[in-house]
Amino acid sequence: xxxxxxxxxxxxxxxxxxxxxxxxxxxxxxxxxxxxxxxxxxxxxxxxxxxxxxxxxxxxxxxxxxxxxxxxxxxxxxxxxxxxxxxxxxxxxxxxxxxxxxxxxxxxxxxxxxxxxxxxxxxxxxxxxxxxxxxxxxxxxxxxxxxxxxxxxxxxxxxxxxxxxxxxxxxxxxxxxxxxxxxxxxxxxxxxxxxxxxxxxxxxxxxxxxxxxxxxxxxxxxxxxxxxxxxxxxxxxxxxxxxxxxxxxxxxxxxxxxxxxxxxxxxxxxxxxxxxxxxx
Numbered sequence: 511x512x513x514x515x516x517x518x519x520x521x522x523x524x525x526x527x528x529x530x531x532x533x534x535x536x537x538x539x540x541x542x543x544x545x546x547x548x549x550x551x552x553x554x555x556x557x558x559x560x561x562x563x564x565x566x567x568x569x570x571x572x573x574x575x576x577x578x579x580x581x582x583x584x585x586x587x588x589x590x591x592x593x594x595x596x597x598x599x600x601x602x603x604x605x606x607x608x609x610x611x612x613x614x615x616x617x618x619x620x621x622x623x624x625x626x627x628x629x630x631x632x633x634x635x636x637x638x639x640x641x642x643x644x645x646x647x648x649x650x651x652x653x654x655x656x657x658x659x660x661x662x663x664x665x666x667x668x669x670x671x672x673x674x675x676x677x678x679x680x681x682x683x684x685x686x687x688x689x690x691x692x693x694x695x696x697x698x699x700x701x702x703x704x705x706x707x708x709x710x711x712x713x714x715x716x717x718x719x720x721x722x723x724x725x726x727x728x729x730x731x732x733x734x735x736x737x738x739x740x741x742x743x744x745x746x747x748x749x750x751x752x753x754x755x756x757x758x759x760x761x762x763x764x765x766x767x768x769x770x771x772x773x774x775x776x777x778x779x780x781x782x783x784x785x786x787x788x789x790x
Contacts, residue, residue: 563648702773
């Protein structure tokens with residue numbers, strides 16, 4: 511079995527200093543069709559027009575991918591990079607100056623391509639993409655390419671981040687979880703996180719300390735991050751992803767956080783990478 515790559519030669523304008531999303535509509539991206547091709551990835555490339563006003567991954571603030579209007583991906587730029595550092599087989603490090611990135615819809619942490627591609631974009635849905643920059647980018651353009659596989663997908667994956675509403679300097683503040691599907695990974699910011707306890711389905715999966723004080727908030731020496739370090743990209747220190755064994759999160763699941771003064775506040779997000787069954 512194999513993959514093939516194509517791209518859309520038309521381009522979308524990127525407006526300098528804008529925080530409005532660059533939108534790829536239904537007619538810009540082909541979707542998955544059984545017996546024809548399983549969409550396993552979208553590659554985006556940027557080009558800027560004036561030296562010194564680049565459009566690079568460090569300026570990426572949000573990626574939203576939808577399947578017929580339903581959110582498939584909704585993730586911040588820093589969490590996106592941390593996600594790849596944790597799960598990519600090569601522990602991919604996206605440098606700040608990278609002008610291209612790929613959104614993978616397969617279970618890309620598997621070494622075998624055919625196994626990974628048993629997960630793909632939902633069949634019989636229409637892909638759209640919204641790419642948002644932080645407002646410091648220059649003017650230019652963006653193009654999209656597609657990666658297809660001839661492996662039939664039985665599952666699809668979601669990567670969704672959402673604010674937890676947890677303020678700084680809180681002790682064992684709880685946040686209820688109702689994520690659907692089987693959770694494969696969880697992302698949290700590390701800065702100002704002093705302790706995290708994750709309970710899914712009545713079982714404790716994570717209970718460990720983060721940085722002990724605000725002054726140590728950005729070090730790699732905290733216990734929470736160290737448990738993931740054997741495979742983790744060390745280029746990023748503000749976000750960390752944790753591997754989970756495809757576990758479900760039924761009612762009563764929750765995460766409890768103890769935060770320090772360096773915790774950014776109520777807009778800090780938790781993100782889940784989860785697998786779901788494809789529709790028949």
